[in-house]
Amino acid sequence: MTPLYPLKFKPQAKATVWGGSKLRTLFNKPFPANEKIGESWELSAVQRNLSVVTNGFLKGNTIEELTEVYMGELVGEKNYERFGIEFPVLVKLIDAAETLSVQVHPDDETARIRHNAYGKTEMWHILQADKGAGLYIGFNRTLTAAEFYSRIQNNTLLETLNFVNVQPGDTFFISPGTIHAIGKGIVLAEIQQTSDITYRVYDWGREHHPATARAMHVDQAIDIIDYAKKTETKTDYATLPNEPVQLAASPYFITSLVAINRPLARNLSGNDSFVIYVCIGGEAAIQYGPHSETITKGETLLVPASIADFTLLPAPEAKLLETCL
Secondary structure, three states: OOOOOOEEEOOEEEEEEEEEOHHHHHHOOOOOOOOOEEEEEEEOOOOOOOOEEOOOOOOOOEHHHHHHHHOHHHHOHHHHHHHOOOOOEEEEEEEEOOOOOEEEOOOHHHHHHHHOOOOOOEEEEEEEEOOOOEEEEEEOOOOOHHHHHHHHHHOOHHHHEEEEEOOOOOEEEEOOOOOEEEOOOEEEEEEEEOOOOOEEEEOOOHHHOOOOOOOOOHHHHOOOOOOOEOOOOEOOOOOOEOOOEEEEEOOOOEEEEEEEOOOEEEEOOOOOOOEEEEEEEEEEEEEEOOEEEEEEOOOEEEEOOOOOEEEEEEEEEEEEEEEEO
16 A cells, blocks of 8 residues: 555635634635635544545545545554544634634533534634734633523623633633633634534624524533633643643643744654644644655644654744644
8 A cells, every 4th residue: 555645635614704814814725705714624524524635646535535544554543443434633723803602512422412423622722813802711700500591591691701811822722511702803723623513602692683693502502511610721831942842632632832943853653643733833844754745834734643753844933733642
């Protein structure tokens, strides 16, 4: 079988009522200028949204087809045993020109029982933020389910939400059950489980207008929400040049920030895992043996588990999100 190589995929544009144009202007995405694009699905195994390879001899194949053929060579033996042909991580770039709905995601057990799917654990890394922009994460005081439901009915839920101002580089880990919303004026990278299950509970009045109305899921959400007060939400880390710095570690993904201005050798043979790179600044090449593949700002690259020894070459600097499992 022909050896695997670092893979690029066609970004999938998702038009939304809250989207904007920054994914096109900041990252040169080939998206329609006349549409509000809220999300670019960079790497996805969600059914009906399977990512398609754009480089090399595997061009035109979906991520599911690759996993089915290459199995552990692509994702790692332990990951293939755990997830089968469903690639376990979903990578998005998000442009919130307007605030997203207030929402919550189920955990694995709830998602399995209700939807025969995985739950949604996710993390956000802020790439750009307008002055005063922020996130809603959790509650500013402990609530009960009864009070939550009452505040939904009388339109006072926002008084209870915890608002956090953000700036580029801030990172947040969002557990299932945490109420949240991305505020307007933010562009971020999202790393999450392969899941598309969202329970919306409030949509800033858009739910009451036919042109923008989307389904609400208060009855499904009410018994999975964590009603405890949320104070510490931002990941505490310090950027170290030319050294990976861990941003998030969970059973679903491990993500680090890699900021480099010189070559960085990566030997991940002990991981038994794929590696995903999202370039959030500059440009770099992944050199493996006599071969290399370039990644520029806004691009995502999947390094198969079979390529565990490689070097990151900045040109002349690069900032990458590195995700494995």
